[in-house]
Every structure is written in C-alpha cells, then in structure tokens.
Amino acid sequence: MFRKMMGGVAVAAVLLAAGTASAQDVSAQRLSDGIRTISADAFQGRYPGTEGERMTLAWLQAQYEEMGLEPGGPNGQWTQAIELKRYTPVAGAASASWSGPDGVAHPLVPGTDIVIRAVSNDGRAAIAGAPVVFAGHGIYAPERNWDDYGDLDVRGKVVVIVSGEPDGDLFNGAYATNYQSGAYKADEAFRRGAVGVITLWTDGNSWERVAQGGNRQRTLTPGAADLEFAAILNHDAAMAMATAAGLGMDSFGDIASGEFKAREMTGVTLSVAAEETIDTLTTHNLLAKITGTERPNETIIYSAHWDHVGGAAQHPNAPADDQIWNGAWDNASGTVGVVEVARQFAAAPKPERTVVFAHMAAEEMGLLGSYGYAADPVYPLETTVADINIDMLPLSAPTRDLAIFGKGQNDLEDRLEVLAQAEGRYVTDDREPEQGYYYRSDHFPFARAGVPALMPWHGVDLDGGGVAVGQPAYTAKFTADYHKSSDEWSAELDFSSAVENLNLLVQLGSQLANGEDWPMWKPTSEFAVVRARSDAARQ
Incomplete structure (x- = not known):
C-alpha cells in the first residue's frame, strides 16, 4: 500500500518527518570504544547468568542513565527477568503405544x-x-489460499504432520516462510x-x-504452545498405523x-507418557525509554x-590460547549500535510516540529473551508500531x-528505501535464502506476534569496488x-558502513515516532493475518 504513494510529494513528506533526529552525530569512535569495552575478556563472552551478564547490564544502565533516559522495564525497573526452563528427560520414563x-x-x-x-x-x-489425524504439512495460510486442516476438528486429538513446507513460489520459492517451522506447526495445532x-x-x-537428540537437555521457548507432548515418528511405524486405519499412500x-x-x-488411537526434570536459568532483558509527548501508549x-x-x-x-568467545561483531556491535541510536534520540526533541531501546537476553540460546518479552510484553504488542x-x-x-532480512514482508522496507535513495543507496535482500535469516534473530518473535519488524544486514556493494570486491570480503570475514x-x-x-546504516535507522525511527500511521504487513506475508487480529486496538 505504501509503495503506491511514493510520488514526489510523498517522498518529501517522509524525509521531512524523518528529520527530527538526523543522526548526523553517530560516532564511529563511540561505536568502537563501546564494542571494545563489552567484548573484552573481562566480560567472559557475555553468557546469560554469569558475571559477564551482570557487567554488561551495568554498563548499559550506566549509558542510559548518563543520557537521562527512563528505565523501560516492568514497574519502573531497568531489567525484565526472563526465566528459562530447561528440561531433561527422565531415563526410562517415556512410553508410547498405538491401537x-x-x-x-502395539x-x-x-x-x-x-x-x-x-x-x-x-x-x-x-x-x-x-x-489420531494426519494433517499434511499442518499449515493454515489464508493469504495463500492454503488450509491443510479444512473442516476437521482436532480438539483432544494427536496431529501427525510432515516437516517443512511445499516447494515453489507460493511459499516464497528459495526464501522459506515461517510455515516451515516446527514452532509454527505446534502453535497452529495447539490453537x-x-x-x-x-x-x-x-x-x-x-x-x-x-x-540421540531426544535425550538432551532443551530449553523451552517462552510462550511456546502448551501441548502435552511432541514426537518424531519413523516412517515404518507411521505406515503401520495408516494401514490399520485402511489408508494407503x-x-x-x-x-x-x-x-x-x-x-x-479412523479407529487408531495413541497413548503417550513422558516425564522430564526441570531447572531454571534466570537472565534479564534491559530496557530504556523516552516517553512520547502525544501518543505515549504507541x-x-x-x-x-x-x-x-x-x-x-x-x-x-x-583452544588454550583463546578461551573466550568475545562476540565483538555478534553482538557487541548491535548492542552498542542501539545505544548510539538512543543517544541521537536523547539529543533531539522528545518524540510524539514512546521509543524503547531493548537489549535482549539469550538470543544465542534461541531468541529466548525476545520470545520472553513477546510472551509477557512490557508495552502492548497491539500498539507496538514496529521493531x-x-x-x-x-x-x-x-x-x-x-x-x-525478509525483503517483501512489510512496508518498513519501503520507508527505508525512500531514505536510502535520498543518499544514493538502495535496499536489497540478504542474498542468502538458504540461511532463513528472517527467522533467526530477535526481530522474529515480534514478527511472529504480528508486530512489523525490520532487520538490516551487511551490504556488499562497496562504493569502491562494488559487489565483486565486497561479497568475497564479507564472506571471508563471516567465515x-x-x-x-x-x-x-x-x-x-x-x-563507515555501520554509521551510514545507523543514520538511516535513526531517521526511520524518527519518522515512525513522530507520525500517526501504522506500518503494514504486505498481503503475501504470513504475519499479516496475525496483526489483523488486533486491528481494533489501532483504530
């Protein structure tokens, strides 16, 4: 929808709206200094629940206090506790049979x-x-006119599915959709x-x-579907059940x-028992905020x-000579980048909407801090404009x-494209569809909950040398x-590129923070139907 209005007047309006915090003071030196600090050996690789966590959160809080920002966590606190439940199967406790x-x-x-x-x-x-029912891929995708469940009532039943999603352009071709994930399929079955x-x-x-994986400790994703059990069944056993029901391939x-x-x-039933011990790791998100002057609840x-x-x-x-994974790039750089964005907002006139700077825990363990936030949000997701x-x-x-990541998902990319074009740049996809990157970082739990989410990545079309030089240089560093x-x-x-990108991201956030409209998922996005369930909250 937004793309259709990108005439000259619309472009000018977007650029004017984005001018409130221009981000011209983003500092490469501050980025370097901050990254050097929190990726030092003393921070122990910033693992959740360690002294490295305490030091990182203390450093972040000090930055925001110095800027004069408010605590953004629950009950006026800086942090949001995230309890991670870790499950280990009890030996010999699992059993199953079918009739x-x-x-x-059997x-x-x-x-x-x-x-x-x-x-x-x-x-x-x-x-x-x-x-027991068989539900194909277990996908309900109304925007694609796809419904594996049809009219079948699965309440109180066990749903058998196949992994993945259908091949082809309907499901984004080379770029996978969320429908291929086991978490989505569990959510849909539970719903x-x-x-x-x-x-x-x-x-x-x-x-x-x-x-072997079935015996390992796993950490439950906060907000995960509260099914009784999940299982993987080998093909021969599944065919025996289908044959008993009179169903061939x-x-x-x-x-x-x-x-x-x-x-x-028909006629096939399943009995299952399992037991797992639970221990809990508590970690913390840290949030700072600038309260909006006109629409603070957005x-x-x-x-x-x-x-x-x-x-x-x-x-x-x-290795004996390097025993700490310092994580300077991943993700001291992003952490300090958000602090630098906050510095630009702190120096600008207060925005009309509230702006929150959220530092998520346990991403490396499976986006768990972000999932924890989405399961128990400090600010209602229905009136969260964007992540x-x-x-x-x-x-x-x-x-x-x-x-x-996720080009084609929502119109945040169109707004970013306008800002980029004004600087002679352009927005592209991540060039690596096989990686499924849109589902692998902290924006995803927001997207999954319906909040339009944007995740910028590393460009490779260098001003000097183009893709021919930039792509192999990026690949070599990543490897x-x-x-x-x-x-x-x-x-x-x-x-240099980080400063360029942060300039644009500050402008984008300023446009949103001083505007009245709401970013939209595109009609082909799997998240549009989720957002639509809360449309009334944004009227």
Missing part, C-alpha cells in the same frame, strides 16, 4: 520407533487413547485444540542422530498440491541482543546497498569470525 480398530495395542519403542518430548510446562505428558504433534521422519539415514493425495485436507486415521522498539556464547566454562574444547532490530552491524567501507573465538575488537575495524 487400531481391533483394539490390539508398543512404540522410544529411540527406535519414536522420540518423545514432554512439551507442557510441568514437564509431564500423560495421554491415553487419543484419536485448534490438539494435545500433541507428531512429525514424520522419512530420512532413515539420520534417525540415529534424531534419537494414495489415500492422502498430493499434500503439496493445495488440494489435500486433513484425514482422520511504541517503537529498537532491539539488539547483548549476550554471546561465553568462554571455556561453556566450551570445554576451547527495528540490530544484530551485527556491517563492518566495512561504505556500501551502496543496505541489505535486510573467519562468526561464532568463533576470533570475533574480537580490533582498531582496524571499519565502521
């Missing part, structure tokens, strides 16, 4: 036929004689009243790896055609994760391109340093 129309029970051997995890928050699963989800495993060569049709609808496995969030992956305590095989997330600032000479102990501060780091 067909003849009532004969045991499923854990680790051989099935891998079972208790999903419910109490760490226990106890299902007796639940009906429809299912008690458990079973994913069929058809790659027999890797079943042993799957079975041809009974299901082509589940990738869009014509398939969920089928009851919120723009800048986010970045402060954590990294720790040191020798978390990596027993760490602008910074994960790994570009560290290069100036670029013509500004890459983003050398990403999630390696070599990701350290250096006086040689080039913040």
